[in-house]
Amino acid sequence: MPYLKDPADIKDAIATCTQVERLWVDTEVADYRTKKPRLSLIQILPDFPGDFPNSLELLMNRVYLLDVLDRPALTAEFINTIMADSTIEKVFHNASYDLRFLGKSQAENVTCTLLLAKSLPLFMLETSNFQLKTLACELCGLPHPDSSEQQSDWGKRALSEAQVRYATLDPIYLAYVHRRLVEMERMTQRDPATDNVQVLAAEYTRLKQEAALLESELSYVEKRLKSAMQAQRIPQIERVKFSSYERSTYKTPFSELAKLVQEEQLDFDCVLTLTKEMRAQLDAVRDRLPMSVETSETLQLRVISSEDE
Template structure:
């Protein structure tokens, strides 16, 4: 049974933060609930500096501002495991990102433990301890939290603090510690930038199927949907589904009868949003429609070029003992190919930046790719 402090008032938090400010290392985790909401609902924050393990109740504490400020202290390394969703929580609730971020999942990958390793597996491999994950699907907004829930939450930072030195040792042996912090900088970049409403249509599934004129309709619909989602804190799919937006952009109903005859929309969507949708469709800028979406996978020579790059990266990954998923994923290869097709005038692709560049640039430059 781990010993921890349960922080549920402002005075206790102030005292805790003062202690943590003296630390160079702060291990964090968050527990949250996300079902129908756009933003995750923060239920618990776990923190450990090697001296005090604290479970901070964000439902009870009225102001967490001083805690969030800890993440921005240059002298403090923030340690998290598989932190993408935690970073969303920090951005939403604290309007901040860790200044110096160490993601133990990425570190484990670079150490050779395997890509995408879960926290429990990493603890088992490094500390030979099997954790009980029985509370992983718990409701973290419900109060009071049970003893089992609190102990489960405490485990998530206690053992991470204890395995951290092993990861550091292995990374330093391979001269890869800087790579982890570089990945941390990349992951936190632009997290505080609000969603681009005018670009929301690009995230609608199958938008590439539409003509420029149809995209003009989709653009106003997707912008409206995202505004609704943000204002109501509702997942976009619970406003109107993607396939319904595509159907509206294709059919462009001009009357209630035309809209209510559409099978792509649910009866509830028609009833709640029908009037707004008809009005929105009239605002589409057909004189200045978006460009057709360029689908890289449909380009001539894509398959052979992708395969050549993938084979090249796999060989490098095996030689350097780096997981191929981390070195060059499908998305990274797409980005690189798009950059080539664009004449190398757009933003430098990830494969040619930072630690990846040193590993792959020469080999990629030697490839003879078709139709590029």
């Protein structure tokens, strides 16, 4: 695991990383709970040709740890050379956090495995949460790492062996998770022209029936819980938080509004969507109105009950 501290070695590693099409990247941040967090490490696993090794130890030897603590010039070089290069895909987990330290809007061609995981159907993912370590363990079968170092002091030097190992495993776990999520995403992108309609229809009917029962039960329990928490003045219990608020809806007759807008010459030139009933009343005079028509196709499914047949 090349833990690089010398600026020349770090620059060489950055130059090497420009030769690949994909990088799995993570960061460690010092003082992250303060108003002035400092980027401590940039961990990079470059993609490589050939089969993906099943050994974590082999992959650990491919990871670069760039020590950039209080080295803004080296961080800037990484941002300008790597992050701003649209030809290199940079994969992060919860990318929005890392990009705070790695170029923000300068970053090009960024993939976020957190967003990718959330885009997949929950029945396919079947993980207890979306944390990287959880996805790595529950989705990819990797051993659960010691997470105690996650809260350690990344602003101290020298880093401990445990910290270095923890930081090295992060981009490796990220690579496993990314590859698995991409595989699962491909599974969701079936060709509709060849998909098995009979199987899908049977599954759709089953799920609709289960969802209707679940929705009915949820609505019943939700109503009882709201009433009970309100009556007993319980603001929160376990992971359920209760609150109440008043919502005001302002209404006015359209004729009065139109009259006032005209009298006061208000800049109220909004486009009104006409309902079916409004269009019927305007049918005889519609040629006197400037009107645009937007047409869209709506696809609908309905489960036919035995009474309908």
